[in-house]
Amino acid sequence: MATLLSSPKRLDVHKTYKLFIGGKYVRSESGHSIPALSEKGKVLDNVCRATRKDFRDAVVAARAAFGGWAKNSAYLRSQILYRTAEMLQNRREELIQELIRSTGVTRSQAEKEVTLSIDRLVYFAGWSDKYTQIFGSVNPVASSHFNFSTLEPTGVVAAFLPDLPALLPAITLMATTILSGNTVILIGSERYPLPIVTFAEIISTSDIPGGVVNILTGKRSELVSHAASHMDVNAIVNAPEFRNCIKLCMKAACLI
Amino acid sequence: MKNSRLSKKSSNGSHALSTTIVTNGHLTHRDAKPVPANQRQLKFGNKWSYAPAPESNSFVQLQKRYDLFINGKFVTPTSKKYFDSINPANENKLAEIAAANAHDVNQAVTAARRAYEKVWSKISPRERAKYLYRIARIIQEKSRELAIMETMDGGKTIKESRDVDIPLVAAHFFYYAGWADKLNYAFPGRTPRSIGVVGQIIPWNFPLLMAAWKLAPALACGNTVVLKPAETTSITAMHLAQILQEAELPDGVVNIVTGAGETGRAVVEHSDINKLAFTGSTEVGKLIAKQVAGTKKKLTLELGGKAAHIIFEDAPIDQAIEGIVGGIYFNQGHVCCAGSRLLVQEGVYSTVIRKLRDRIATLRVGDPLDKNTDIGAINSKPQLEKIRSLVQSGVEEGAKLEQSSCPLPRRGYFYPPTFLTDVTASHRIAREEVFGPVLSVMTFRTPEEAIERANNTPYGLSAGVWTDKGSKIFKIVNKMRAGVVWANTYNKFDPTSPFGGYKESGFGREGGLQGLLPYLTLD
Numbered sequence: 037m038a039t040l041l042s043s044p045k046r047l048d049v050h051k052t053y054k055l056f057i058g059g060k061y062v063r064s065e066s067g068h069s070i071p072a073l074s075e076k077g078k079v080l081d082n083v084c085r086a087t088r089k090d091f092r093d094a095v096v097a098a099r100a101a102f103g104g105w106a107k108n109s110a111y112l113r114s115q116i117l118y119r120t121a122e123m124l125q126n127r128r129e130e131l132i133q134e135l136i137r138s139t140g141v142t143r144s145q146a147e148k149e150v151t152l153s154i155d156r157l158v159y160f161a162g163w164s165d166k167y168t169q170i171f172g173s174v175n176p177v178a179s180s181h182f183n184f185s186t187l188e189p190t191g192v193v194a195a196f197l198p199d200l201p202a203l204l205p206a207i208t209l210m211a212t213t214i215l216s217g218n219t220v221i222l223i224g225s226e227r228y229p230l231p232i233v234t235f236a237e238i239i240s241t242s243d244i245p246g247g248v249v250n251i252l253t254g255k256r257s258e259l260v261s262h263a264a265s266h267m268d269v270n271a272i273v274n275a276p277e278f279r280n281c282i283k284l285c286m287k288a289a290c291l292i
Numbered sequence: 293m294k295n296s297r298l299s300k301k302s303s304n305g306s307h308a309l310s311t312t313i314v315t316n317g318h319l320t321h322r323d324a325k326p327v328p329a330n331q332r333q334l335k336f337g338n339k340w341s342y343a344p345a346p347e348s349n350s351f352v353q354l355q356k357r358y359d360l361f362i363n364g365k366f367v368t369p370t371s372k373k374y375f376d377s378i379n380p381a382n383e384n385k386l387a388e389i390a391a392a393n394a395h396d397v398n399q400a401v402t403a404a405r406r407a408y409e410k411v412w413s414k415i416s417p418r419e420r421a422k423y424l425y426r427i428a429r430i431i432q433e434k435s436r437e438l439a440i441m442e443t444m445d446g447g448k449t450i451k452e453s454r455d456v457d458i459p460l461v462a463a464h465f466f467y468y469a470g471w472a473d474k475l476n477y478a479f480p481g482r483t484p485r486s487i488g489v490v491g492q493i494i495p496w497n498f499p500l501l502m503a504a505w506k507l508a509p510a511l512a513c514g515n516t517v518v519l520k521p522a523e524t525t526s527i528t529a530m531h532l533a534q535i536l537q538e539a540e541l542p543d544g545v546v547n548i549v550t551g552a553g554e555t556g557r558a559v560v561e562h563s564d565i566n567k568l569a570f571t572g573s574t575e576v577g578k579l580i581a582k583q584v585a586g587t588k589k590k591l592t593l594e595l596g597g598k599a600a601h602i603i604f605e606d607a608p609i610d611q612a613i614e615g616i617v618g619g620i621y622f623n624q625g626h627v628c629c630a631g632s633r634l635l636v637q638e639g640v641y642s643t644v645i646r647k648l649r650d651r652i653a654t655l656r657v658g659d660p661l662d663k664n665t666d667i668g669a670i671n672s673k674p675q676l677e678k679i680r681s682l683v684q685s686g687v688e689e690g691a692k693l694e695q696s697s698c699p700l701p702r703r704g705y706f707y708p709p710t711f712l713t714d715v716t717a718s719h720r721i722a723r724e725e726v727f728g729p730v731l732s733v734m735t736f737r738t739p740e741e742a743i744e745r746a747n748n749t750p751y752g753l754s755a756g757v758w759t760d761k762g763s764k765i766f767k768i769v770n771k772m773r774a775g776v777v778w779a780n781t782y783n784k785f786d787p788t789s790p791f792g793g794y795k796e797s798g799f800g801r802e803g804g805l806q807g808l809l810p811y812l813t814l815d
Contacts, residue, residue, distance in 0.1 A: 110788075111463060114470065118425060155418055158425065162470020165788050169805045170477055182766050 053083040053229070055090055055253065056236035058097030059246020065089045070254060072230050075140030083229045086254035088262045091221070094250040095268050098192040098219040101247030106189050106217030110165035117161035117211060120242040124154050127238055131203060131231060138230040139202050153207045160211035167216065189217035191270035194263040196256060198274070202228040206235065209273060210249055218271075221250045223263070229253040342656065345663040347450045349440045357388040358526065360396055360550060361533035363403035364543025370395045375552070377527055380447035381660050381669040381704040389526045392549035397518065397558035400547035404489045404516040405564055407544030412516050413486055415542075417473035424469030424512060426539040431462040434535065438500060438528055443660045445527040446499055447669030447705070448623050450661050460785060461504040464803075467787035468508035471808060475513065478805050482814040486514030487590060488566035490811065491559040493580075495572045496522035496671050497626035497727075502571055503529050505802045507546060508787075513811035515567070516545050520559050522572075523552040524672050565589060569810060571628075574725075574751070574796050592800025592810040594628070594792055596725040597753030599774065600746030601631030601782065604739075605639040607758035611780070613647045616731070619756060619782035621655060621709050624667055625729040626675075628797075629754035631782055633722060634711070634733045635742055641735050645694075645713060652696045652709040659701065667729060670705040679707050679728035686712045686721030686732070717748055725751070739764065743771045752794030756782045775801070 053072070054061040068085035084090075105113070124131070128150050135146035168187055177183040195209045206222060213220040224232040236251045252259065263272055357374060359366040374388035392400075412420070431438065438461075439454040448457070475484040490510045494502035499521060510517050521529040533548050549555055556576075560568060560583050567590040570580050574595040584591045601619050603612050619631030636644045660668030670676040687693050691712040700706040711731035715722050722732045736742045746755055755774040757765055765779045775793045778784060785791070790801035800810045 111466070115466065118466075155422075158422060159418065159473060162421065162472075162474060164470075165467060166470055166474065166477075166805070169788065 050081055053081055053233045053253070055084045055086055055094075056233070056240070056249075056251040057090070057094045057247075058100070058250065059240060061236075061240075062090075062093075064254070065093075068254075070226070072138065073227070074138060080137060080230065083224075083233060083253040086223075086252040086259060088259075090252060090254075091259055091262045091266070094221045094252055095192055095194075095266055097247040098221055098250055099268055101245055102189075102191055102217075102219045105214070105219055105245060105248045108217070110168070113215060113217065114161050114164035116243045117157055117164065117215060120239065120244060121154050121157035121161065123238045123242040124150070124157060124235075128154070131234060131238075134231045134234045135202060138228050139200060149201055149204050153204050156204070156208055157211055160208075160215050164215045187216065191218060192221070192268060193218050193271045193273060194221045194223065194266075194269050195273040196223045196260065196263075197225050197232060199225040199227040202231040203235065205274075206232045213273070214244070214248055219248045219250075221252060221263075221269075223256060223259055224251060224253045226254070226256050342664045344659070346659065347440060347443075347454075347661045347663055349444060349661060352437055352440045352444070354387050354441065354444075354527065355530075358390060358530040358550065360390045360392050360400070361530065361536075361546070361548040362396070362400045362544075363407075363547065364537065364541075366533070367396075367399075369393065375523065377445060377524065378672075379444050379704075380524075380671055380673075381444075381701070383703055383705075386445060387527060389523070389530075389550045392520075392551040392555045392558070394554075394558040394561075397549055397555060397562060400518045400549050401489060401491075401559075401562050401564050403544035403547050404518050407542055408486075408488055408516040411542045412511075412545050413514055417475070417514070420512065420514060421469045421472035423539060423541055424465050424472060424508060427535060427541070428462045428465035428469060430535045430538055431458070431465060431532075434531075435459070435462065438531065440661070441531060442500055442525075442528050443668070446496060446525045447660050447671050448626075449665045449668040450663055451665065452623060452668075456785075457498055457501045460787070461500050464501075464504040464508045464787045468512040468807075471509070471805075472512040472514075475808065475812065478808055479812075479814055484513070484808075484812040484814055487811060487813055488515060489564060490515045490517050490567045490569065491562065491565040492517055492519045492569045493556050493559060493572065494519065494521055495628075496525040497623060497628070499525035500528040500532060503532055505807075506569055506571075509802070509807050510569075510811045511545065513808055515811055516547075518547045518549060518559055518562075518565070520549050520551065520556050523550070526550040560584070563587075567591070567810070569800070570594070574798075577798060590810065592792075592802075593798035594800070594802065595753075595796060595798040596727075596751055597628045597630070597793065597797050598633055598723065598725055598749045598751045599629055599631045599754040599756065600633045600635055600742075600749070600772075601756040602635045602736075602742050602746060602758065602768065603637060603640065603644055604742075604757070604759040604761075604764065605637045606760050606764075607640070608760060608780070609640060609643060609647065612758040613644070613651050615756065615758060615778075615780070615782045616644075616648060617651055617655070617709075620711075620731040621652070621667055621729045622783050624670055624707070626671055626727055627783065628725075628727075629776060629783065629791075630727075631754070631756050632726060632731060633746075633749075634731055635736050635745055636733060637742070638735050638737055645733070648711060649694055652694075652711070653698070655696060655698065655709050657696070657698050657700055657706055657708055667706075667709060670707050670728065673705055675727065676705040676707060679726055679730060682721055682724060682726050682728075683710060683712070683730055686715065686719055689719045689721070691715045691719060691721060691732070717745060723749065739768060743768060747771075747773045750796040753792075753797035754778070 064084035066087040069082040071079045132146045172186045175183040369390040373391040442453040492506040571594040577593045577595040655666040657667040715732040754776040756778045790804040790806035792801040
């Protein structure tokens with residue numbers, strides 16, 4: 037036994053990276069996967085190749101979660117985001133390793149990115165119960181009626197993540213969308229999907245209710261038009277590639 | 293059990309009803325002529341007894357003696373003098389509290405100045421935020437312990453310290469933590485800067501909550517603090533000091549000096565304090581204002597109140613009764629914004645009085661650690677005497693006394709829920725702040741009269757309006773000279789909402805974005 041464990045020939049146990057939809061880890065209904073490559077092109081693991089149906093499932097989950105999440109007090113949302121920072125702090129090392137292995141950054145660069153991610157979660161946690169005091173107003177209308185403007189969450193947001201950095205933009209987009217009560221579908225980078233899928237495990241232990249954050253991996257080009265044409269997606273953020281961006285705008289324009 | 297006792301009472305009772313059905317604690321009458329509303333009386337009376345449900349305080353470790361918290365350490369006062377902290381519910385001594393003199397205060401200010409210059413003003417706002425978040429979290433983790441201590445030291449009910457005070461304490465730290473690195477967004481186009489060393493003097497009615505109201509925004513804005521708690525309620529402040537240590541807040545950023553008036557005076561008079569924040573009586577507030585006049589110190593005051601609570605004829609009366617009760621009997625009436633002047637529109641006056649009389653008969657006065665207690669102990673003996681003498685003056689001036697006949701514990705300082713009718717605006721009981729469970733009831737006919745009566749006070753901290761008509765709410769609220777006006781609710785507090793007074797109730801706001809202003813200079 038001891039000799040087997042210490043033997044250099046011992047095989048590592050590889051992980052199957054799944055999609056994160058409605059708080060559950062599921063395989064793509066397509067049964068397809070794509071390889072997650074290291075920066076040097078080595079196959080690290082496989083990730084699911086989400087399809088139109090997976091995207092639809094994610095929208096259904098995000099829509100179902102929206103009502104409850106938006107109805108929570110801003111204070112509670114704030115505390116839950118802060119809780120996410122607490123969880124990330126404790127699993128910092130795991131994300132650092134994932135960034136190094138996946139994107140080939142140096143240890144110090146990876147540490148910096150994870151640290152920034154934690155602090156950014158704390159920063160945005162603080163915005164939940166503050167932005168309405170800055171952007172809301174009571175309007176001094178001339179006639180005798182009471183008039184005020186307030187911000188409301190838009191609903192279900194689909195966010196396409198850039199390739200690099202592989203973690204920080206994902207956390208920024210997630211935090212900014214959900215802090216006000218939106219729910220989000222994050223579509224991970226095709227090139228470096230592992231860090232964000234690993235981050236899903238932190239989300240699922242962080243008090244963020246299932247469905248508030250959903251994470252898909254796969255081919256961006258396959259998903260972008262579905263996102264653009266889905267009638268129950270209220271906003272789309274950050275299509276990182278120009279080609280996709282045009283496609284997305286063309287599709288979305290049909291819905292306006 | 294309750295039901296069977298009630299049924300028995302009903303069948304043996306002398307009233308003429310043929311059947312009394314008890315459902316879920318409520319009485320309904322069948323085969324009987326409907327009793328006119330104004331003659332109906334409570335059937336359960338004092339038979340509605342509760343088994344004791346005391347909150348265990350066995351895991352709370354109070355120290356025998358509490359020292360001063362200066363420069364991150366607990367130090368003995370130079371005078372070596374200590375005074376007793378009493379549990380007002382049983383008059384037992386809880387602990388000894390250090391009495392700080394001018395020398396100790398000077399040490400605290402020196403430590404705060406050093407911490408300001410060397411650490412706190414240089415640390416990044418993001419890190420400042422994280423310290424405050426840490427403090428909020430530790431408070432949440434220790435919330436039950438703090439609630440029990442607050443109840444033992446101050447006499448407020450465990451129901452309140454557990455469900456209101458301590459959760460709000462954590463919420464205030466949590467809220468202002470978030471502002472620390474967002475000050476530029478709060479005041480666009482300006483450059484917010486910290487002020488320096490802040491002296492803060494807080495009252496005994498919400499000991500830890502007032503500490504949080506003061507500390508959280510001051511620290512978030514980058515100031516360092518010398519805090520003086522009230523002499524009857526210092527214990528939780530000293531446990532907060534331990535929490536600050538646990539959170540690794542840099543030494544000297546917060547210093548806590550305990551003591552009575554002399555200590556407070558030393559804080560007010562210290563020349564190296566840049567800003568003073570005081571919450572307490574209007575009388576002391578005026579003295580502080582005089583003292584500070586002509587110096588460079590910035591000042592905010594949150595003083596007394598004599599809030600008008602207006603009930604219109606179209607109000608939801610049953611909810612309004614709950615609002616009235618919460619408005620004046622919450623925290624034994626030791627609330628600066630308590631709705632202590634009830635203004636009732638004439639058409640509903642008799643209904644309101646009847647329902648109020650019935651409702652206060654159900655309030656349980658007694659052991660504050662009992663989870664069923666509605667009204668706990670009066671904070672101190674002098675305060676109890678003050679309440680008694682003001683009620684006496686009301687009776688002497690011609691008001692009619694209505695008091696719950698509930699039994700009061702033999703030991704400790706207790707006062708039953710009380711209201712006075714036939715009060716006129718010139719009575720002392722209608723003009724002076726009682727700071728106890730005592731309500732003065734007056735009437736009005738028109739909204740204009742209500743507004744005039746409501747504003748007829750030197751104070752202007754808060755007010756309440758009850759009406760189902762939305763337009764009336766806005767009309768009344770806009771004419772009310774009070775810093776906070778509640779509509780169809782009362783005594784609601786939130787860290788996001790600014791709180792503060794008009795006129796002799798002080799100036800400056802605590803809470804919300806506005807609560808940052810007293811602790812910043814804007815270039």
